[in-house]
Every structure is written in C-alpha cells, then in structure tokens.
Amino acid sequence: MLPRATPRIWDLHCHITSPAGRTPIERMADLMRYADRMRIERVCIYMGYPHSMQPSPERLREENDQVLEALSHWHDRAFGFCYVSGEHVEASLKEIDRCVRDGPMVGIKLWVAKRCNDPSLDPIIRRAAELKAVIFQHTWLKTDGNNGPGESTPDDLVELAKRHPGVPLICGHTGGTWELGIRTVRPMKQISIDLAGSDPTNGFTEMAVRELGADRVIYGSDAPGRSFASQLAKVVGADLDDATKEQILGGNLRRMMAPILAAKGVRV
Amino acid sequence: MTPGIIDSNVWFGRWPFRRLPGDEPADLLGRLQRAGVRQAWVGSFDALFHRDMGAVNERLAADCRALGDGEFCLPFGTVNPKLPDWEDDLRRCREAHHMRGIRLAPAYHGYPLDDPSFVSLVRRAAEQQLIVELLISLEDQRTQPARGRVPTLDMAPLIDLVKQASGLQLVLLGAFHASKRDVIERLAAAGEVYFEIATLEGMGGLTRLIEWVSVDRILFGSAAPFFYISSAVLKLEESDLAGRQLEQICFANAERLIPRPR
Numbered sequence: 001m002l003p004r005a006t007p008r009i010w011d012l013h014c015h016i017t018s019p020a021g022r023t024p025i026e027r028m029a030d031l032m033r034y035a036d037r038m039r040i041e042r043v044c045i046y047m048g049y050p051h052s053m054q055p056s057p058e059r060l061r062e063e064n065d066q067v068l069e070a071l072s073h074w075h076d077r078a079f080g081f082c083y084v085s086g087e088h089v090e091a092s093l094k095e096i097d098r099c100v101r102d103g104p105m106v107g108i109k110l111w112v113a114k115r116c117n118d119p120s121l122d123p124i125i126r127r128a129a130e131l132k133a134v135i136f137q138h139t140w141l142k143t144d145g146n147n148g149p150g151e152s153t154p155d156d157l158v159e160l161a162k163r164h165p166g167v168p169l170i171c172g173h174t175g176g177t178w179e180l181g182i183r184t185v186r187p188m189k190q191i192s193i194d195l196a197g198s199d200p201t202n203g204f205t206e207m208a209v210r211e212l213g214a215d216r217v218i219y220g221s222d223a224p225g226r227s228f229a230s231q232l233a234k235v236v237g238a239d240l241d242d243a244t245k246e247q248i249l250g251g252n253l254r255r256m257m258a259p260i261l262a263a264k265g266v267r268v
Numbered sequence: 269m270t271p272g273i274i275d276s277n278v279w280f281g282r283w284p285f286r287r288l289p290g291d292e293p294a295d296l297l298g299r300l301q302r303a304g305v306r307q308a309w310v311g312s313f314d315a316l317f318h319r320d321m322g323a324v325n326e327r328l329a330a331d332c333r334a335l336g337d338g339e340f341c342l343p344f345g346t347v348n349p350k351l352p353d354w355e356d357d358l359r360r361c362r363e364a365h366h367m368r369g370i371r372l373a374p375a376y377h378g379y380p381l382d383d384p385s386f387v388s389l390v391r392r393a394a395e396q397q398l399i400v401e402l403l404i405s406l407e408d409q410r411t412q413p414a415r416g417r418v419p420t421l422d423m424a425p426l427i428d429l430v431k432q433a434s435g436l437q438l439v440l441l442g443a444f445h446a447s448k449r450d451v452i453e454r455l456a457a458a459g460e461v462y463f464e465i466a467t468l469e470g471m472g473g474l475t476r477l478i479e480w481v482s483v484d485r486i487l488f489g490s491a492a493p494f495f496y497i498s499s500a501v502l503k504l505e506e507s508d509l510a511g512r513q514l515e516q517i518c519f520a521n522a523e524r525l526i527p528r529p530r
Binding site: 018019031034037038140142143144146176177178179198199200201202203206223224225226227228229230232233234236237238239 | 286287288289290407408409410411412413414417467468469470471472473492493494495496497498499501502503505506508
C-alpha cells in the first residue's frame with residue numbers, strides 16, 4: 001500500500017514520550033525502528049517525558065535536554081523543536097537562544113500552557129521568527145466542550161497570526177475537528193496545517209488541499225501516541241495526484257525549514 | 269500488499285454529516301479491491317439513524333447481491349432492540365436475507381450494554397448462530413457534530429454477557445477509542461470475542477494488541493469509507509508480524525467465523 005517509490009517522507013510531529021527505552025537515545029531508537037518500517041526519512045521531535053502540560057522553567061529545560069540527547073545520536077534523521085510556554089516567556093526566550101540560536105534545534109513547540117491569542121506570547125513568536133525557526137502551535141477544537149483552559153483553538157491561532165503578519169505558523173492537528181479548523185485558518189495564508197493526531201477520516205486531506213492549496217498542508221503523525229500508519233493513510237489514501245502527495249509528505253516541510261537549515265549550514 | 273484480506277468493518281450508504289470518498293457502493297468495491305480486500309462484511313449507515321429497519325436491511329442485502337459476483341460483500345443487517353417488534357427484524361435477517369451476522373449500534377440507538385432487550389437480542393442471535401458485530405465507536409467523541417453526538421459505551425457489562433451467552437461469537441467494531449486494557453483483556457478471556465483494528469492506534473499497535481488478546485482474536489477492519497482504507501492496511505506493515513500472524517489477521521480468523529464455501 002505504501003508505494004515502493006515512496007517520496008521523501010518527513011514527519012512534522014513526533015514525540016519521545018512513550019516509545020520503549022530507558023533513555024532518550026533508546027526511545028529514539030524505538031521510534032526510528034518504526035519510522036524505518038514506514039520509510040520515513042526524517043522526523044521532527046519535541047517535548048520530553050513525562051509530558052508536562054504546565055511546565056515550570058526547570059521542566060522546560062529538562063524536556064529540551066531530553067530532546068537534545070535524543071538528537072545527539074540521530075542528527076542525520078531527526079530535527080528538534082524547542083518546547084516553550086507562554087506562562088514563562090523569559091525562560092522560553094532563554095531556551096530558544098540555548099536550543100535554537102546556539103543549539104541544533106530548528107523550531108519551537110507551543111502546547112497547552114496558555115492560549116496563543118494572549119499577546120504575552122508575542123516576544124516568543126518574534127524571537128522564533130528572527131531565527132527563522134518553525135513555529136508549531138498545538139490546537140484543538142473539541143466539540144464536546146472539553147478544551148483545557150490553556151488549550152488553543154484555530155481561532156486563537158488566527159488572532160496570533162494577525163499580530164505577526166507574514167510569519168509562517170503551523171496549526172497543530174488542524175484543530176482536531178478539521179472541517180472547522182481548515183475553514184478557520186483559510187483566510188490566513190501564513191498558516192499551514194498539520195495533519196497529525198486525529199482519526200484517519202476519509203476526505204480530510206482532500207478538503208484541506210481544495211480549500212487551502214496543497215502548499216499549506218503538512219504530513220505529521222503524532223507518533224508514538226498515534227500510529228504512523230493511520231496518519232500516513234491520510235495522504236497515501238487520499239484522492240490526490242502523486243505530485244501533491246509528495247508535497248504534503250515532505251516537500252512543504254522542507255520548503256518551510258529551508259531558511260533555518262541554510263542558516264545552520266544543514267544540508268538535506 | 270497482503271492478498272486476500274477479509275474486511276470485517278465496511279459500510280454502505282451516506283454518512284449524514286459529510287460526503288465520503290467511496291460512499292457509492294460500486295466505487296467502494298473498487299477501492300476495497302485495489303487495497304487487496306477479497307471479502308467485505310458490510311453494514312449500513314442508514315441503520316444508525318433510520319427507524320424503518322426492514323427497508324434498511326432489504327436495501328443492504330440487495331446492494332450486496334448486486335455488486336461484483338454477489339459473493340464479495342456479505343450483508344450484516346441491523347436490529348434495534350428498542351424498536352417495536354425487533355424480533356421480526358432479526359428473523360428477516362436470518363430467514364429472508366440469509367445473513368451470517370448482524371451489526372448492532374447501541375450508542376446510536378440509545379441503550380447501554382446491560383439493557384435487558386439488548387441482552388435478549390444477543391442471546392437469541394447466538395442461539396441462531398448469527399455472528400454479532402457490535403459497534404462500540406465510529407467517530408471520535410471530540411469531533412462529533414453538535415446534532416450527531418453519541419456517548420462512549422461502557423464495555424464492562426459485556427464481560428458477564430459473553431460468559432453467559434452460550435455460542436456467542438462477538439466482533440467488537442471500533443473498540444479502541446476509549447479502550448482500557450484490562451476490559452479488553454477480560455473480554456477476550458470471557459469468550460469468543462474478536463477485535464477489528466480500524467480504531468487501533470499507537471506506534472506498532474498490532475504488536476501490542478497481540479500481547480493483550482492473542483492474534484487469533486484480531487480481525488482486519490477498515491471502517492471504510494468512514495476512514496481511509498489505507499490506514500488499516502498500513503498497520504499491517506507498521507507492526508513486525510510473522511507471516512502466519514499476518515494471515516490470521518487478514519483472513520484466517522475471519523474464515524473461522526464464516527468458512528469459505530467448499
């Protein structure tokens with residue numbers, strides 16, 4: 001089902017939270033064992049273990065250290081995003097300097113500590129943009145009303161985008177309820193969507209390409225919580241031509257990362 | 269591609285909240301065949317929402333007969349034990365349509381798994397040697413539309429029912445959205461309970477599920493066209509399965525339930 005002539009697959013959205021292993025390096029090895037089976041060339045990883053929804057400055061540093069350790073053996077296969085929090089802006093700016101400006105990481109990850117429409121996050125976005133780092137914001141729009149207090153929705157991300165015109169942003173999970181997420185971010189050309197971390201509901205990717213254009217749609221899995229298989233199926237199984245699938249499976253992410261990879265002298 | 273898959277979780281009809289690629293039976297048949305499926309156990313989306321179950325099951329049986337060689341799609345009619353005279357729907361499934369099994373949808377029909385009429389229906393089906401497919405979940409609760417909300421089922425009451433219903437062959441569809449490992453393990457130990465993989469998640473999920481319930485209780489299931497068929501197919505590639513395990517999941521376990529015609 002996965003064509004032999006698979007395009008270069010880059011996975012935007014992986015974690016080292018629950019793979020087997022005692023250390024970040026062992027967990028990374030387990031993650032990559034499955035990535036290899038699915039012919040995934042590169043993965044982006046962020047956040048350590050155990051997951052911390054309201055990380056203290058110390059916890060941010062610890063989790064980023066875990067990712068740095070994981071990257072140390074897998075720099076040819078993995079990219080790291082720096083875990084930051086709108087609750088700790090100063091500490092987050094220091095982590096961005098340590099991990100992105102002075103370290104190997106190429107992006108930032110904002111999770112559920114604070115909704116991203118809050119202007120207090122702006123210094124984080126400005127700093128990441130200066131460094132050309134990829135900016136990934138988790139979003140969910142839970143129709144059962146169970147969003148956490150600090151959990152952003154696609155609407156929150158649109159507010160953030162309006163305050164930072166031209167800065168590329170990624171709408172994590174497309175808000176989960178993807179039909180609403182796609183429509184919400186549609187007018188904001190600077191926002192791309194992450195396909196990861198929801199059920200492989202038929203028609204998701206086709207709608208995304210139709211409404212946003214193929215160049216704003218990025219494959220990610222949210223492995224190991226999600227299966228690589230179920231998330232790849234959103235692209236592999238979609239009624240789209242091969243060139244479009246290739247763009248989504250890796251081309252768009254490579255294009256988005258090109259400036260920071262070039263700045264760091266990373267060839268891919 | 270694995271040849272000869274039997275897909276235990278396929279749907280005909282229109283999902284009311286979106287059009288799905290492949291929601292015309294002939295189109296879906298082609299997609300299934302291209303994915304390596306050689307037999308599909310099919311229920312009807314209409315059955316989740318309609319009251320005239322006799323007509324729903326008749327259409328399903330006719331659609332299955334009309335497709336391919338008439339053998340590819342096996343209809344699984346639905347019985348709603350909260351409807352008056354549901355017993356006759358069960359009779360028609362077996363006698364009029366010669367169905368091998370039925371597909372129940374408690375979350376959509378509004379009853380829990382310890383409801384007396386449900387218990388009675390399951391026992392009767394077992395007595396009549398009908399396979400019972402039980403839809404635990406289809407759509408993630410977090411994304412259901414406001415007018416299409418269905419509760420998450422508590423599967424725990426099934427454990428006693430399975431122990432008591434002699435001859436019951438139970439297939440759980442979509443059991444993994446809100447699954448707890450201990451309930452799944454206890455269900456598998458209670459009797460002849462099978463699990464299909466459409467909602468199975470997590471890296472290497474099949475390897476993990478084999479540890480929970482043993483490989484002879486796992487069936488291939490795609491939930492097509494609700495989910496991309498590729499999702500279930502790629503799960504077979506993601507987990508490191510021995511050849512025999514792959515055969516069991518893809519068709520051999522299903523053929524124990526519905527043997528190949530001689």
